[in-house]
Amino acid sequence: MSTIIDRRLNDRNKSAVNRERFLRRYKEQIRKSVSDIVAERSITDMDRGGQVRIPAKDIREPQFGHGQGGDREMVLPGNHKYAKGDKIPRPEGGGGKGNGSGEGQGDPGQDDFTFSLSRDEFMNLFFDDLELPHLVRNVLGEVREYKMQRAGYTPSGVPANLSVVRSLRNAMARRIAIGAPLKRELAELQQREVPPDEEIAELQRRLDRIPFLDEFDLRYRHRVKIPQPISRAVMFCLMDVSASMDENKKDLAKRFFTLLYLFLSRKYEQVELVFIRHTDNAEEVDEEHFFHDPQSGGTVVLSALKLMQEIIADRYPAEAWNIYGAQVSDGDAFGADPEKSRACLAEQLLPKLRYFTYIEVPDDSDRTSPLAFAYQRIDSDKFAMSTVSDRSEVYPVLRELFHKEAA
Secondary structure, three states: OOOOOOOOOOOOOOOHHHHHHHHHHOHHHHHHHHHHHHHHOOHHHOOOOEEEEEOHHHOOOOOOOOOOOOOOOOOOOOOOOOOOOOOOOOOHHHOOOOOOOOHHHOOOOOOOEEEEEOHHHHHHHHHOOEOOOOOOOOEOOOOOOEEEEEEEEEOOOOHHHEOHHHHHHHHHHHHHHHHHHHHHHHHHHHOOOOOOHHHHHHHHHHHHOOOOOOHHHOOEEEEEEEEOOEOOEEEEEEEEOOOOOOHHHHHHHHHHHHHHHHHHHHHOOOEEEEEEEEOOOEEEEOHHHHHHOOOOOOOOHHHHHHHHHHHHHHHOOOOOOEEEEEEEEOOOOOOOHHHHHHHHHHHHHHHHOOEEEEEEOOOOOOOOOHHHHHHOOOOOOOEEEEEOOOHHHHHHHHHHHOEOOOO
16 A cells, blocks of 8 residues: 655645645636736736635535434415416525525625636636647757666666666576686585585585675666657737727737737747738837837738748748737728738748638627638638637637637
8 A cells, every 4th residue: 555645845835735725716806807808908917826716605615514313294275376387486585594685686795706826727727628730740840858768787876776687687697607616526526435624614615605686786766868759830820900909909910919928838849939010011020129119001911921931931831830819800891902911821821821810800700801801712721811809708709719629
């Protein structure tokens, strides 16, 4: 029988085991609360932990009560007040023997349960079931992942890697090899009519001096690091920053890309991000300028797709990279630009991509924008599009677009 002792350090007045069990048991309630928090936070506070509230009714434990017991006989004569189809009025105070403050009135006397999440717990709940679609292990790349593989035995090593069976086997072979000639000579001397006692005693002493286990016999398990093929991916983030994108639309776009950035940087080590913003002209910028530098002008979506195509051809060959794209715009493109953008995306970019998502932040959710109308004709499992009109919709849309594929 084995005894396992958990010696992990706990925070003051907290239990790591109980905490882990609580997070696992009420995962859905906590995740819903986390989703509500994100809609209210600023972009700079998106990756912090915080206080989450869980309704007390969601964590209430079932209880067993004891009845009166024994055999009882009851007579149920029916009623003389109501007939079939009558509406029965609600009893005052919630019914039964309540005092007027029971669950029927929302149980106002009991507060919600408040739970504090660390940053790591917050991010795990946020992105635990999201992944990049169609990701494959395609190249060795810049190796940062290794697998320890057995590579036989070595005569030196740390005690933890000592192979007892192999060492004893070597010791037995050594004792047999050294002692066999001495035992044969000893047997021959003992078979003589007058055995020489001094020679027999000397041979016996030599046999006794053969050590049971010598340092030469020790063998240690040897393991070497084998580089593992890793998944290399690049995500292109395309954002419309034209004059039609007001501050509210840009805030929604920045929130989506912020969550996407946190998701990618947390889930995958070998993922590069390329930020492209566009008005009537597209440019590649760094993260700081992408999220914070103001810009204004007309709208030409094709310029961003063309720049993305040039960067792929120059730096990210499709046979060596998993290429993804995410575009956010209000869809206000004019003239032939929507149709040209659709043709460029469907015919030139999608064959090289694993997945491309288009998020629209429209003025009117009931109106189909020219760009969305054109993109709707793209028939490919590599393409998905959705609409975001409010902060509370950003996280659900991200989960919808990057949900984990079934095995």
